Amino acid sequence: xxxxxxxxxxxxxxxxxxxxxxxxxxxxxxxxxxxxxxxxxxxxxxxxxxxxxxxxxxxxxxxxxxxxxxxxxxxxxxxxxxxxxxxxxxxxxxxxxxxxxxxxxxxxxxxxxxxxxxxxxxxxxxxxxxxxxxxxxxxxxxxxxxxxxxxxxxxxxxxxxxxxxxxxxxxxxxxxxxxxxxxxxxxxxxxxxxxxxxxxxxxxxxxxxxxxxxxxxxxxxxxxxxxxxxxxxxxxxxxxxxxxxxxxxxxxxxxxxxxxxxxxxxxxxxxxxxxxxxxxxxxxxxxxxxxxxxxxxxxxxxxxxxxxxxxxxxxxxxxxxxxxxxxxxxxxxxxxxxxxx
Amino acid sequence: xxxxxxxxxxxxxxxxxxxxxxxxxxxxxxxxxxxxxxxxxxxxxxxxxxxxxxxxxxxxxxxxxxxxxxxxxxxxxxxxxxxxxxxxxxxxxxxxxxxxxxxxxxxxxxxxxxxxxxxxxxxxxxxxxxxxxxxxxxxxxxxxxxxxxxxxxxxxxxxxxxxxxxxxxxxxxxxxxxxxxxxxxxxxxxxxxxxxxxxxxxxxxxxxxxxxxxxxxxxxxxxxxxxxxxxxxxxxxxxxxxxxxxxxxxxxxxxxxxxxxxxxxxxxxxxxxxxxxxxxxxxxxxxxxxxxxxxxxxxxxxxxxxxxxxxxxxxxxxxxxxxxxxxxxxxxxxxxxxxxxxxxxxxxxxxxxxxxxxxxxxxxxxxxxxxxxxxxxxxxxxxxxxxxxxxxxxxxxxxxxxxxxxxxxxxxxxxxxxxxxxxxxxxxxxxxxxxxxxxxxxxxxxxxxxxxxxxxxxxxxxxxxxxxxxxxxxxxxxxxxxxxxxxxxxxxxxxxxxxxxxxxxxxxxxxxxxxxxxxxxxxxxxxxxxxxxxxxxxxxxxxxxxxxxxxxxxxxxx
Numbered sequence: 063x064x065x066x067x068x069x070x071x072x073x074x075x076x077x078x079x080x081x082x083x084x085x086x087x088x089x090x091x092x093x094x095x096x097x098x099x100x101x102x103x104x105x106x107x108x109x110x111x112x113x114x115x116x117x118x119x120x121x122x123x124x125x126x127x128x129x130x131x132x133x134x135x136x137x138x139x140x141x142x143x144x145x146x147x148x149x150x151x152x153x154x155x156x157x158x159x160x161x162x163x164x165x166x167x168x169x170x171x172x173x174x175x176x177x178x179x180x181x182x183x184x185x186x187x188x189x190x191x192x193x194x195x196x197x198x199x200x201x202x203x204x205x206x207x208x209x210x211x212x213x214x215x216x217x218x219x220x221x222x223x224x225x226x227x228x229x230x231x232x233x234x235x236x237x238x239x240x241x242x243x244x245x246x247x248x249x250x251x252x253x254x255x256x257x258x259x260x261x262x263x264x265x266x267x268x269x270x271x272x273x274x275x276x277x278x279x280x281x282x283x284x285x286x287x288x289x290x291x292x293x294x295x296x297x298x299x300x301x302x303x304x305x306x307x308x309x310x311x312x313x314x315x316x317x318x319x320x321x322x323x324x325x326x327x328x329x330x331x332x333x334x335x336x337x338x339x340x341x342x343x344x345x346x347x348x349x350x351x352x353x354x355x356x357x358x359x360x361x362x363x364x365x366x367x368x369x370x371x372x373x374x375x376x377x378x379x380x381x382x383x384x385x386x387x388x389x390x391x392x393x394x395x396x397x398x399x400x401x402x403x
Numbered sequence: 404x405x406x407x408x409x410x411x412x413x414x415x416x417x418x419x420x421x422x423x424x425x426x427x428x429x430x431x432x433x434x435x436x437x438x439x440x441x442x443x444x445x446x447x448x449x450x451x452x453x454x455x456x457x458x459x460x461x462x463x464x465x466x467x468x469x470x471x472x473x474x475x476x477x478x479x480x481x482x483x484x485x486x487x488x489x490x491x492x493x494x495x496x497x498x499x500x501x502x503x504x505x506x507x508x509x510x511x512x513x514x515x516x517x518x519x520x521x522x523x524x525x526x527x528x529x530x531x532x533x534x535x536x537x538x539x540x541x542x543x544x545x546x547x548x549x550x551x552x553x554x555x556x557x558x559x560x561x562x563x564x565x566x567x568x569x570x571x572x573x574x575x576x577x578x579x580x581x582x583x584x585x586x587x588x589x590x591x592x593x594x595x596x597x598x599x600x601x602x603x604x605x606x607x608x609x610x611x612x613x614x615x616x617x618x619x620x621x622x623x624x625x626x627x628x629x630x631x632x633x634x635x636x637x638x639x640x641x642x643x644x645x646x647x648x649x650x651x652x653x654x655x656x657x658x659x660x661x662x663x664x665x666x667x668x669x670x671x672x673x674x675x676x677x678x679x680x681x682x683x684x685x686x687x688x689x690x691x692x693x694x695x696x697x698x699x700x701x702x703x704x705x706x707x708x709x710x711x712x713x714x715x716x717x718x719x720x721x722x723x724x725x726x727x728x729x730x731x732x733x734x735x736x737x738x739x740x741x742x743x744x745x746x747x748x749x750x751x752x753x754x755x756x757x758x759x760x761x762x763x764x765x766x767x768x769x770x771x772x773x774x775x776x777x778x779x780x781x782x783x784x785x786x787x788x789x790x791x792x793x794x795x796x797x798x799x800x801x802x803x804x805x806x807x808x809x810x811x812x813x814x815x816x817x818x819x820x821x822x823x824x825x826x827x828x829x830x831x832x833x834x835x836x837x838x839x840x841x842x843x844x845x846x847x848x849x850x851x852x853x854x855x856x857x858x859x860x861x862x863x864x865x866x867x868x869x870x871x872x873x874x875x876x877x878x879x880x881x882x883x884x885x886x887x888x889x890x891x892x893x894x895x896x897x898x899x900x901x902x903x904x905x906x907x908x909x910x911x912x913x914x915x916x917x918x919x920x921x922x923x924x925x926x927x928x929x930x931x932x933x934x935x936x937x938x939x940x941x942x943x944x945x946x947x948x949x950x951x952x953x954x955x956x957x958x959x960x961x
Contacts, residue, residue: 091909097924098912099920099921099924117909118909119908119909119910120904120916121904122645122791122904122905124644124645125791125795125901125904126905128650128795128798128905129802129825132799132802132803133798133802133805133806133822133825133826134806135806136802136805136806136809136821136822136825138826138909223632225629225638225641225646227645227646230646259632260632261551261630261632262521262551266525266527269527270526270527273526273527273532273542274541274542275526275542288926293728293729294728294928300527390646390648391649394642394646394647395455395459398459398460399459403632
């Protein structure tokens with residue numbers, strides 16, 4: 063086959079698969095770092111209520127961002143959804159987002175959890191508390207993240223790898239609060255206190271603590287909630303051995319991150335996209351996040367279900383989340399130097 | 404079969420390249436485009452981040468990657484060559500069963516086997532929990548091998564990668580002319596001596612081809628090493644890209660990874676020292692297998708059973724029990740849709756890869772010039788590159804092409820063409836070809852290598868054009884190799900995740916995507932049905948094709 067004929071074929075094939083859907087139907091296109099399971103039911107409800115069809119591609123935030131950047135003005139994506147603030151900050155910095163002015167969104171989302179210029183909006187809260195084994199640790203022994211570097215915890219802490227963005231954000235928040243030098247010393251102290259080299263995900267840390275390998279585990283709270291309500295008895299039993307401690311309540315508050323969304327600069331369906339954003343920030347959708355995935359609603363006053371309610375209220379770190387994005391690289395280098403695998 | 408010096412038998416390269424040479428080079432360059440994009444980043448300054456990497460983590464990346472490669476080399480050679488020899492040359496109870504059962508672990512993605520064994524053998528898993536309960540031990544009272552370690556990762560990868568070596572080594576053993584083996588036996592060599600001094604050296608190109616596939620897959624692995632907390636080149640690439648937000652340095656690390664592959668390819672060439680291995684005799688009588696009895700037969704059974712059990716039966720059994728618990732909520736109509744997508748993509752990609760591999764392999768045979776050879780080599784290097792890196796290498800040039808065309812059309816005709824290639828299945832299939840062409844190419848080339856150039860020359864002198872030689876002489880002789888290539892690519896695409904994730908069109912999911920999403924959320928039990936479906940879907944072609952491979956051997960003999 064000649065190269066010419068081949069490229070014709072490729073274009074034909076591409077045209078076939080990219081055949082535009084009937085332009086009549088209102089639709090909105092999503093690039094989502096939130097997995098399908100954790101967003102599709104909401105999207106289906108949105109389609110039922112509004113008749114707007116939602117098209118979805120899920121993937122890792124960085125890769126979706128790369129795709130968005132490369133596709134440029136012709137990108138089909140209207141909304142980018144990520145599971146942390148740092149990536150939203152990067153998207154804004156890369157110039158692929160645009161500001162949204164919506165009174166509903168401004169009323170529904172506290173100012174700390176959205177971009178001042180309206181480039182991105184938080185849609186749920188994710189807290190990263192300290193979990194302790196009830197039989198072995200008294201909550202009075204705990205105080206703050208900073209306290210985790212104390213020698214009394216030698217060989218008693220489980221935490222996942224520094225590859226993970228949740229840890230990178232946590233360390234970024236410590237740098238913002240205590241400065242880089244103190245945080246590096248803290249990270250070295252924490253590494254010296256680890257019960258085992260970091261491995262696995264957040265649930266693994268909880269399981270290891272329940273099995274007796276360590277006394278403290280650092281994990282996002284919704285993982286514990288998911289295990290407490292899991293269909294498997296062994297998961298429920300393991301999770302039941304741990305309790306939540308909200309650190310730093312006397313000062314800045316517990317470290318929180320968000321999942322959130324941004325309107326793309328190339329958006330071809332901005333009106334529909336904003337409607338979807340408003341839907342995701344609405345009371346029923348917020349209650350769904352809490353109920354289905356154990357995340358906290360983006361604003362107070364939404365019912366959260368028995369599991370989360372039992373953990374009580376907490377003070378969250380009010381640090382502007384953009385700082386987490388700005389400090390992410392510095393946090394990672396610091397962890398490299400501290401030998402945090 | 405004989406080893407000959409390269410220059411005497413290969414046709415002298417014609418002075419002018421001709422349509423085949425030009426076409427093959429152009430094709431190879433198109434396929435090399437994503438890698439060239441990655442290599443292009445070497446020209447961009449990455450800032451001072453390299454100083455930081457060199458001071459802190461780079462040494463870990465290099466040593467861990469090297470250790471993994473060493474472990475996988477040992478594991479796949481022992482597992483793959485040993486079982487291939489036993490099943491093709493010896494007779495013992497269950498041989499016919501093992502012949503295809505040994506391929507089963509191929510259907511098991513490395514990250515899935517890693518998840519299942521962690522669930523089983525980890526500190527919090529049932530085995531250690533039972534031990535602690537039985538003996539009243541606590542944490543630190545006893546020693547148990549740590550599954551999530553560098554050695555554990557090498558073991559997991561070996562368990563699913565040894566079939567590459569097995570498949571190619573077995574094909575080589577089966578196609579060896581029995582004359583040489585007979586000669587060796589009549590000269591008084593026992594079976595062991597014949598194996599080590601005759602069969603093994605003759606099968607070396609095929610074994611090395613299989614091994615280099617396994618090693619390239621090892622270098623590209625991300626799921627297993629990331630889950631086990633082993634810092635390698637791939638985890639480093641993502642850490643640099645995602646964490647340090649430094650795309651340039653990440654791409655440069657990828658280029659460094661390609662350096663490893665160059666080294667691998669060079670070593671393979673060096674090990675052959677330019678010698679070529681062709682069949683001189685076409686007499687392949689039915690193989691007379693060495694009969695094994697008593698203890699020897701038991702040992703052979705145990706040796707073949709071990710990799711099948713550890714690489715397939717145990718993890719698949721675990722997956723089944725997990726899947727059983729969630730089956731009613733997880734297996735529905737949408738699930739069948741996922742299967743359809745996965746199968747369709749894998750079959751299309753496998754066929755395309757086969758055709759391209761034939762064109763490239765035969766083109767290089769026709770014109771073994773340096774330029775053509777280099778182009779074909781580069782086109783086959785994508786196998787060692789993590790899927791995400793390939794995906795980025797596809798996105799950047801495709802989007803650029805689309806946007807340039809769109810801009811030109813807007814300026815000239817006031818028409819917008821939008822994105823023609825980006826975000827379509829065509830882009831995804833292209834990425835698969837870049838990533839997996841090496842598998843088909845290695846297999847086809849190792850098959851072509853066994854056909855004496857004299858065959859080509861005779862056919863040409865009888866008036867066939869190059870295309871005719873390929874169609875009427877090579878294709879029938881290559882049937883076994885072609886099926887092997889098809890099978891390997893099919894299974895690889897079925898398991899592929901990162902490129903699928905990032906390049907797929909809207910609302911298009913596959914089984915691997917489903918597994919990833921649930922596993923990334925640490926819901927392993929919920930991921931089990933889809934994982935099991937990948938494994939089972941992979942089984943059907945594995946069984947069908949392994950039968951055909953056996954039959955193609957019979958067809959040759961009659």
